[in-house]
Amino acid sequence: MGLTLTGSAALYAAEPATTPAKPNILIILVDDMGYSDLGCFGSEIKTPNLDRLAAGGMKFTQVYNTAKCYPTRASLLTGAYYQRTDLDFSKTATLGEVLQPAGYHTWWAGKNHAHFNPVTRGFEHYYGMIGGAENHFNPGDQPAGPGQPAPASKGKGATWADDAVEMKRFTPKDPKFYDTDAFTDRGLQWLDKYGKDGKPFLLYMAYTAPHWPLQAWPEDIAKYKGVYDGGYDAVREARYKRQIELGLVDPKTSPLPPREEDVKAKKKKAKGENGAEDPRTVATRMEIYAAMVDRIDQNIGRLIKKLEEQGKLDNTLIMFLSDNGACAEGPKVDNADPHAPMGSVASFVSYGQNWATVSNTPLRKWKTDSFEGGINTPLVVHWPAAIKPQAGWNREPAHLIDIMPTVLAVSGAKFPGESKQENIAQPxxxxxxxxxxxxxxxxxxxxxxxxxxxxxxxxxxxxxxxNTQTWELYNMAADRTEMRDLAAQKPELVQKMDSEWKAWWKDTTGNEWTGTPPKEKAEE
Known part of the structure; x- marks a missing residue:
């Protein structure tokens, strides 16, 4: 396929007339969830509500994100590669800005991670965190003393917004506050408030879970007590077996790669330290992570129930994705209470590289990597009015940049040609x-x-x-898990695709590729 970098307006402007007019749109984006963490994608984690949506709709197996939190959100909201966007999205238009003029309510609950308040960019209502990571039980002021909340990312309190009101340190008054629940509460409030006015809506639910810190309700953690006592490899192999049974993977084209040695443990061993945790601690980390995914599914169930009660589920296009692959990184804070029970408000831990490898079964690598484990997400699509239930798998390669054109196609909304200041990047x-x-x-x-x-x-x-300066080449039809590098056998193809990549880089950034990656625009 040759490279012709063109706008895609013609590709989403005309669609079959049988598509229902102006469906409601519910986009659910979770944070740092791995490829195999849903029950319908092979997991032991209980996700009955998402499994129900998958069974009544479609499951995409090769949908790509950008490997990192902020870039993914930029591409999802604008339809543009994030290299075209700034932290304030000034060079692009958002989903809110294209759907509001088309007669839609536009609501956003959850994580933002860009440098603007969504109510200034086309969203009627916003409730959530403008930053990148937080304490799930208490994002705000951190009182001193044992048993008190650990800090948010890098020791800073997260900036929250409730519509136009911004709070530099949001300390919830409700002792039962948990962000996954709170975001859903607000979404349900909007559905109740505007549910009878006849207007279609966009509801963008951007959950911060299961991003570290690992924090969950005790009753959810208890569901998974002992489930992970067998260790990383046993759970990974069980997931892989289920994926084969489900038809998600073919062992001939997707062999399970060896689990890579944990980088942190390797460094400890090099220093003469014990690089291994005790098995109970190892299992507890994954129990909490599973509880966080479980809680997301419970809250999606609350949204589904509300849509059913309002008679809106059939003509609501629901799309569920993750912003990147599972996260092998840990929090960049060191002052959490080491004596607090893991999973509680005062604990601030992650689950580490080995469990991230399990979450991404059978794919290689993790968040921030451009291998499949870093940039693949399950995509579950449900829209009974237009999509017949499909028992199989859709293996069409797709990307988060396709969400905006899809929304334009189903809603009849128009993408603006230019802003008052300068041309807007088209999807x-x-x-x-x-x-x-x-x-x-x-x-x-x-x-x-x-x-x-x-x-x-x-x-x-x-x-x-x-992931370095050296290209690797894989035939994804025969080698989905990237085990057999063919670069040395096909140098002409490598050169052609390298030239395509450099042309794309210049087109999206305005700069020639120098060989040195730029400093990224946003961190956690």
């Missing part, structure tokens, strides 16, 4: 509506990736990828 993606109807998606260009040291090109069955 880079294409509409997935044909895939909803069982048709192929016409994509004129390859899919491109760059974050930190990682980069990739996905062009048909071929993927060029690197």
């Amino acid at each position: 880079d993606g294409v509409s997935l509506l044909p895939a909803f109807k069982g048709l192929p998606v016409r994509r004129p260009n390859p899919l491109f990736f760059q974050f930190a040291k990682g980069a990739a090109v996905r062009d048909g069955q071929w993927k060029l990828v690197r």
Whole structure:
């Protein structure tokens, strides 16, 4: 496929007339969830509500994000590669800005991670965290003393907003506050308040879970007591077996890669230290993580129930995704209470590289990487009015840049041509509506990736990828888990795709590729 970097307006402007007019749109984005963490994707974690949506709709297996929190949110909200956006999205238009003029309510609850308040960019209501990570039980002031909340990311309190009111340190008054529940509470309030006015809505639920710190309600953690006592490899192999049984993976084209040695443990061993935790602590970390995913599903169930009560579920397009692969990183704070029970308000821990590998079964690597484990997300789509339940798997490669064109196609909204200040970057993606109807998606260009040291090109069955200066080449049709590097055997293809990637880089950034990754725009 040759490279012709063009706007995609023609690719989402005209769709079959049988599509229901102006559906409600519910976009659910979770934070740092791995490829295999849903029951319908092979997990032992209980996700009956998402499994129900998957059974009544579609499951996409090759949908890409950007490997990191902020870039993914930029692409999802604008349809543009994040390299075209600034932290305030000034060069782009948001979903809110295109849907409000089309007669939609526009609501957003949860994480933002950009440098603006959503009510200034087309959203009628916003409730959530403008930053990147937080204490899930108490994002705000951190009283001193044992048993008190650990700090938010890097020791700072998270900035929250309730519509136009911004709080630099939001300390909840409700002793039962937990952000996953609180975001859903607000979404339900909006549905109740405006549910009878006849207008369609966009509800964007951007949950911060299961991003570290690992914190969950005790009753949810208790569900998974002992489930992970068998250790990383036993759980990973059980998930892989279920994925084969579900038809999600073919062991011939997706063999399970060896689990990579834990980097932190390796460093400890090099210093003569014991690099291993006791098995109970290891299992507890994953029990809490599972509880966080479980709680998300419970809250999605609350949203589904409300839509059913209002008679709106059939004509609501629901799309569920994760912002990147599972996270092998840990929090950058060191002053949490080491004596507090893991999972509580005063604890601030992550689950580490080995459990992240389990979460991403069978894919390699993790968040921030351009290998499949860093940039793949399950996509569950449910829309009874337009999508017939599909028992199989849709293996169409897609990307978060396709969400905006899809929303435009189903809503009839128009994307603005330019702002008062300068031209607005048009969406880079294409509409997935044909895939909803069982048709192929016409994509004129390859899919491109760059974050930190990682980069990739996905062009048909071929993927060029690197985490260093050296490209690797994989045939994704025959080697989905990236086990057999073919770069040395196909140098001409490597050169062609490298040239495509460099042309894309110049087009999206305005700069020639120097070989040195730029400093990223946003961290946790």
